[in-house]
Amino acid sequence: MIVLFTDFGLTGPYTGQMKAVLIRHAPAIPVVDLFADAPAFQPRLAAYLLGAYFGAVPRDGVLLGVIDPGVGTDRLPLVVRADGRWYVGPDNGLFELVMRRAAAVEEAVEAWTIDWRPERLSASFHGRDLFAPVAARLALGEPVPGTPVPVERVRRPDWPDDLGRVVYVDVYGNVLTGLRAAALGDEVELEAGGRRITRARTFGDVPVGQALWYENSNGLAEIAVNQGRADSLLGLVVGDEVRIVG
Amino acid sequence: MIVLFTDFGLTGPYTGQMKAVLIRHAPAIPVVDLFADAPAFQPRLAAYLLGAYFGAVPRDGVLLGVIDPGVGTDRLPLVVRADGRWYVGPDNGLFELVMRRAAAVEEAVEAWTIDWRPERLSASFHGRDLFAPVAARLALGEPVPGTPVPVERVRRPDWPDDLGRVVYVDVYGNVLTGLRAAALGDEVELEAGGRRITRARTFGDVPVGQALWYENSNGLAEIAVNQGRADSLLGLVVGDEVRIVG
């Protein structure tokens, strides 16, 4: 399986062109859209989101991750192996949390820079021209078309283990943070949008219209409002600070 | 084929995570998105929409329907067999019109509650954790992992055969009602948004900017405006009343 994690948005031809390349190279491999609206141009925020959602990729599957504000510059194209999964995308920290979570449970992590170049490489769309063909090859079990690099060279050791920022706002207006709920106590309150928010197990545990935070189905601390939209009630957008208090 | 009918929205990881589960369990079964924006949290409205669109599912195919405001409560997980098709989702009336339409043509209707539980069942995402694995099994021809229940136990006999409500607004601003056009005469007018609307065969039969209602390609009475948006002209949103007059 090849799983897509991009900021291409839902409209327009970007995801479709990339899928057409994947299918041309690997017709028998299913392709799944995980996020097409990961934090645009913000690989650091996106890294914490991916760190909670990579489980959608099966073992030996490929995560094709394209949040790539540096396309056309000299940032390196990267392949990472972590948790028994492949990750393909730019070397800008997007895979930092995936590598860190794997390293924390003593799983082997490996990295390669991609040496292969297509005949025609556009300046602005390496997702289609470079990363997709490499992802297809890996999904087919072919060797990495690149050179091993020491993992330390592509890590971001100064980034925190959990990030007190909004990393995603979902279709219901729920606000996903870069904080793992399991790292926080039951008594912990979050402060965001000028309010303090207490933990609950589920929406129904608080009155209608009240904000709460809870552990979402992927383990992140998520802020919601019972029968309302947390993003508009609290005025929160991707990138905003979320502080741990209490 | 597995066909998806949900209120997950187009953005975010919900549909993608569910598809990843389906593909992991049943890699050879194609998955088709029918609606990702069925009436959110409103299984009754959604039921009338599904009652007109289930034909996209082939015989022996599976409709995975997740409009599930009661997730995490004690509402039962359900499998229904009607029209030679499988339906998997919560027991909240979502499949009522499908069962009713099948029963009306004397097709057999059967129902089961799902006994199987996954190793890890999140509180908020049974679509991914419970319903998707069951849908995959049924698509593979495996037996229902549940207990038969008398169909009467999961029916909603008090619901009307046709619903005078807006059940969907499409991308062009056309307004789908829960009324079947065949149940209405040619002289019938609809009243919605404070206006009376006459029937026409197609857009071009009325002047530019005028509202009409007609039988849409799935048999529902649909309100539209020639070269305009009916939703904004008439101020209609999902759930609004549509009255039969004249």
Added chain:
Amino acid sequence: MIVLFTDFGLTGPYTGQMKAVLIRHAPAIPVVDLFADAPAFQPRLAAYLLGAYFGAVPRDGVLLGVIDPGVGTDRLPLVVRADGRWYVGPDNGLFELVMRRAAAVEEAVEAWTIDWRPERLSASFHGRDLFAPVAARLALGEPVPGTPVPVERVRRPDWPDDLGRVVYVDVYGNVLTGLRAAALGDEVELEAGGRRITRARTFGDVPVGQALWYENSNGLAEIAVNQGRADSLLGLVVGDEVRIVG
């Protein structure tokens, strides 16, 4: 592979119903969404967009193109063979630029009107009822269910080779024109939204907040703003004029 190019939008059941038909007829053929938001009801604008993006379709693949404001009138249903690819859709000019680009490099171009009709043909959804079954047949290698017509009968010789109009606005607010960049010199400026815009190689070549035009990854002249949205800064929407100056 069957590639979709429509104005059905992302929401609603239209694309899903069409895919369900494709998969029922040709279960082993992958289907890719290229554009679901091509210029709505405007086949002429859409034709210039398609003329730049058809390369996503592999040789012997099928492009199913449905921008069909004339559905229900007497416009003919069409199959075109150009560039070794199949095109299926309405005879309204949508495939003009594809045919013209192929003819320009002396590739054979052929056309057929579709004679086959389904048992049930809705008045408003030929994409699902007529074009999708034909696309599936062609993808399976079956003969065209139609009658050859002289290509001149379905061409639009009066249309220009390049179109000075906005043909698409992407998710980032970038503005795609119907002008091929290769047809324009480096010194050429574009005038749109009341401003003159100079060419650059990439975003970073101009100051933050400034507009530029450049050759996009599919060869079109595209107007963008470094770290901004060109559509809102310049007040541009699909169909607006873009003049070549300087």
